[in-house]
Amino acid sequence: xxxxxxxxxxxxxxxxxxxxxxxxxxxxxxxxxxxxxxxxxxxxxxxxxxxxxxxxxxxxxxxxxxxxxxxxxxxxxxxxxxxxxxxxxxxxxxxxxxxxxxxxxxxxxxxxxxxxxxxxxxxxxxxxxxxxxxxxxxxxxxxxxxxxxxxxxxxxxxxxxxxxxxxxxxxxxxxxxxxxxxxxxxxxxxxxxxxxxxxxxxxxxxxxxxxxxxxxxxxxxxxxxxxxxxxxxxxxxxxxxxxxxxxxxxxxxxxxxxxxxxxxxxxxxxxxxxxxxxxxxxxxxxxxxxxxxxxxxxxxxxxxxxxxxxxxxxxxxxxxxxxxxxxxxxxxxxxxxxxxxxxxxxxxxxxxxxxxxxxxxxxxxxxxxxxxxxxxxxxxxxxxxxxxxxxxxxxxxxxxxxxxxxxxxxxxxxxxxxxxxxxxxxxxxxxxxxxxxxxxxxxxxxxxxxxxxxxxxxxxxxxxxxxxxxxxxxxxxxxxxxxxxxxxxxxxxxxxxxxxxxxxxxxxxxxxxxxxxxxxxxxxxxxx
Amino acid sequence: xxxxxxxxxxxxxxxxxxxxxxxxxxxxxxxxxxxxxxxxxxxxxxxxxxxxxxxxxxxxxxxxxxxxxxxxxxxxxxxxxxxxxxxxxxxxxxxxxxxxxxxxxxxxxxxxxxxxxxxxxxxxxxxxxxxxxxxxxxxxxxxxxxxxxxxxxxxxxxxxxxxxxxxxxxxxxxxxxxxxxxxxxxxxxxxxxxxxxxxxxxxxxxxxxxxxxxxxxxxxxxxxxxxxxxxxxxxxxxxxxxxxxxxx
Numbered sequence: 001x002x003x004x005x006x007x008x009x010x011x012x013x014x015x016x017x018x019x020x021x022x023x024x025x026x027x028x029x030x031x032x033x034x035x036x037x038x039x040x041x042x043x044x045x046x047x048x049x050x051x052x053x054x055x056x057x058x059x060x061x062x063x064x065x066x067x068x069x070x071x072x073x074x075x076x077x078x079x080x081x082x083x084x085x086x087x088x089x090x091x092x093x094x095x096x097x098x099x100x101x102x103x104x105x106x107x108x109x110x111x112x113x114x115x116x117x118x119x120x121x122x123x124x125x126x127x128x129x130x131x132x133x134x135x136x137x138x139x140x141x142x143x144x145x146x147x148x149x150x151x152x153x154x155x156x157x158x159x160x161x162x163x164x165x166x167x168x169x170x171x172x173x174x175x176x177x178x179x180x181x182x183x184x185x186x187x188x189x190x191x192x193x194x195x196x197x198x199x200x201x202x203x204x205x206x207x208x209x210x211x212x213x214x215x216x217x218x219x220x221x222x223x224x225x226x227x228x229x230x231x232x233x234x235x236x237x238x239x240x241x242x243x244x245x246x247x248x249x250x251x252x253x254x255x256x257x258x259x260x261x262x263x264x265x266x267x268x269x270x271x272x273x274x275x276x277x278x279x280x281x282x283x284x285x286x287x288x289x290x291x292x293x294x295x296x297x298x299x300x301x302x303x304x305x306x307x308x309x310x311x312x313x314x315x316x317x318x319x320x321x322x323x324x325x326x327x328x329x330x331x332x333x334x335x336x337x338x339x340x341x342x343x344x345x346x347x348x349x350x351x352x353x354x355x356x357x358x359x360x361x362x363x364x365x366x367x368x369x370x371x372x373x374x375x376x377x378x379x380x381x382x383x384x385x386x387x388x389x390x391x392x393x394x395x396x397x398x399x400x401x402x403x404x405x406x407x408x409x410x411x412x413x414x415x416x417x418x419x420x421x422x423x424x425x426x427x428x429x430x431x432x433x434x435x436x437x438x439x440x441x442x443x444x445x446x447x448x449x450x451x452x453x454x455x456x457x458x459x460x461x462x463x464x465x466x467x468x469x470x471x472x473x474x475x476x477x478x479x480x481x482x483x484x485x486x487x488x489x490x491x492x493x494x495x496x497x498x499x500x501x502x503x504x505x506x507x508x509x510x511x512x513x514x515x516x517x518x519x520x521x522x523x524x525x526x527x528x
Numbered sequence: 529x530x531x532x533x534x535x536x537x538x539x540x541x542x543x544x545x546x547x548x549x550x551x552x553x554x555x556x557x558x559x560x561x562x563x564x565x566x567x568x569x570x571x572x573x574x575x576x577x578x579x580x581x582x583x584x585x586x587x588x589x590x591x592x593x594x595x596x597x598x599x600x601x602x603x604x605x606x607x608x609x610x611x612x613x614x615x616x617x618x619x620x621x622x623x624x625x626x627x628x629x630x631x632x633x634x635x636x637x638x639x640x641x642x643x644x645x646x647x648x649x650x651x652x653x654x655x656x657x658x659x660x661x662x663x664x665x666x667x668x669x670x671x672x673x674x675x676x677x678x679x680x681x682x683x684x685x686x687x688x689x690x691x692x693x694x695x696x697x698x699x700x701x702x703x704x705x706x707x708x709x710x711x712x713x714x715x716x717x718x719x720x721x722x723x724x725x726x727x728x729x730x731x732x733x734x735x736x737x738x739x740x741x742x743x744x745x746x747x748x749x750x751x752x753x754x755x756x757x758x759x760x761x762x763x764x765x766x767x768x769x770x771x772x773x774x775x776x
Contacts, residue, residue: 176584186646269655270653270673412659419587420549423581
């Protein structure tokens with residue numbers, strides 16, 4: 001791909017990255033020194049524990065709760081669980097007994113500890129074998145069937161609440177031109193402290209993310225991929241209180257992209273910041289292992305704050321997301337940083353401003369598969385104007401070389417998309433992609449022009465903000481309402497009771513395997 | 529001047545309208561005929577099928593222009609006005625800041641055994657619902673979301689501690705009329721704990737509530753299916769900022 005050219009101040013770029021690394025470091029240290037109930041439950045999922053009790057509460061929750069109540073999670077629950085397992089045929093029957101109050105958990109030592117360690121490592125290793133096999137299958141299918149012929153990849157959403165309705169809709173969307181299918185989750189799943197189990201047919205404005213739903217949809221899209229002659233990627237959400245578990249389920253069931261922002265849950269769902277950062281690091285390590293592209297959520301800031309005034313907060317968040325992702329072992333090609341076309345169309349030169357912001361992201365992250373999000377905030381019931389706005393959004397995406405384009409719907413803010421809305425939206429995308437396929441080659445904004453000046457200005461504001469964040473601490477910046485406008489103190493929010501500082505003897509076989517696997521590339525100017 | 533009107537294309541009285549729809553049939557002559565027949569049944573005279581396009585193998589999208597045969601008498605138009613004006617977030621913030629002079633405190637919860645926070649979160653979380661931000665987004669509202677399965681006495685205590693101006697309760701589960709029992713228990717508890725002038729405004733919401741049952745349940749207002757955060761915010765401002773209220 002010939003990248004678009006934008007003369008950015010190289011010194012400023014290096015400074016921005018160095019500041020992001022410094023600002024991120026205390027949070028990384030925090031993530032490495034704490035564990036959460038969801039990290040521990042994800043470990044049980046990797047060890048193969050599935051199923052739920054008659055009330056729908058998964059056995060991983062019942063088992064982890066029992067261990068937490070008796071010995072806490074600060075040592076890691078693998079040792080007490082796999083020590084107790086010596087008296088049971090499998091994890092599920094141990095979980096049944098633990099839920100009934102019939103198991104006494106203890107931290108073993110000596111030979112008993114070594115035996116428990118061996119059992120745990122072997123069980124969790126089998127989970128990583130599944131993840132590795134899924135990754136190999138994806139590579140093989142992509143090699144065999146092929147990638148989409150064009151960039152950006154076309155990303156479409158389905159959301160019926162019923163996985164068996166979602167499947168034909170997703171297959172139809174792929175046949176109509178979608179390269180990536182995202183299944184929107186049921187409203188509020190991010191606040192559930194457990195992952196629902198099995199195939200689900202009822203949701204609120206979306207479909208629950210479950211291991212079985214993942215498996216069903218992936219199998220259906222494999223079929224469709226062969227029919228349409230390109231590998232259709234599947235997206236879901238590793239966010240909320242169960243990020244690590246959903247990442248593990250995604251890895252084992254071969255999802256291809258996962259929404260996974262470093263701060264979204266804190267800002268928009270009031271989830272405790274420490275819980276989020278700990279869960280996020282583990283989930284990103286899993287995504288790295290599984291070859292899953294993460295999508296970050298910077299577009300959301302622009303739906304609450306003004307897209308011109310707050311443009312630099314997007315850049316800051318992208319740089320922080322990049323740093324956290326690198327630290328967790330995600331390479332640039334799995335880093336789907338987000339940004340959006342959300343400037344008020346009534347603002348003079350709004351399109352030029354959009355081009356400046358989009359080019360800034362493109363130039364700052366040349367090897368990342370950037371995700372370009374359509375207008376939502378300024379979409380109204382005027383569907384005709386909405387279709388025009390979406391056309392300009394598509395044009396900006398092509399001109400600035402974006403990698404993944406979430407298809408905008410003219411009926412945004414009116415109805416969940418109708419069949420015809422989706423068709424019209426795809427027609428809009430196809431027209432722009434075909435009419436302007438190589439336009440990026442011709443688009444070289446002059447160094448002293450409006451676009452380059454604006455991009456450098458936003459970068460400068462981002463550096464100023466990063467300096468403040470480094471000096472105040474990222475957690476304090478979040479507490480003060482720097483992002484989005486929401487104030488979120490580190491000792492508040494949901495899920496704090498599921499966080500524990502790791503004890504000196506903390507041991508988790510999944511963490512051990514993942515930490516071995518992370519090979520964080522060091523960015524320019526990294527003080528470490 | 530005549531109070532009878534027809535749609536306007538480019539000549540007064542031409543009645544011209546434009547519509548689009550999809551029929552679940554493959555695109556062929558019969559499909560086009562079906563589209564015109566539908567237009568005729570909708571009261572469109574001399575319908576012109578200007579666009580027909582297949583969507584996949586078994587659907588067709590149509591655009592039709594034609595003259596509506598219907599007339600509208602403006603004198604017979606009836607409008608159901610809501611009993612409070614609908615305000616934008618900015619109008620809500622301005623009103624609270626200027627007229628109340630302090631932040632308005634809202635305490636929200638799901639009470640009883642109801643664990644479905646989808647409703648209260650849609651109204652309160654900044655994430656909101658259907659593209660509209662929740663009450664946390666309003667700078668002049670202070671939102672305390674207690675989450676699910678909050679016991680009524682805890683809700684009352686917390687509302688008192690926080691100095692709540694309004695209490696929002698969401699109830700989704702309706703098994704054995706649990707939503708009605710829980711709501712009555714809640715309103716009774718507030719009546720017991722606080723004298724009339726000190727009681728917060730009591731608002732309940734859920735998809736199965738009858739909006740006219742507020743008095744029966746002892747609350748100030750009931751919101752049902754389809755309620756948006758701005759509806760609730762507008763109501764709160766109407767009752768707490770602009771009206772010299774008496775609580776239920």
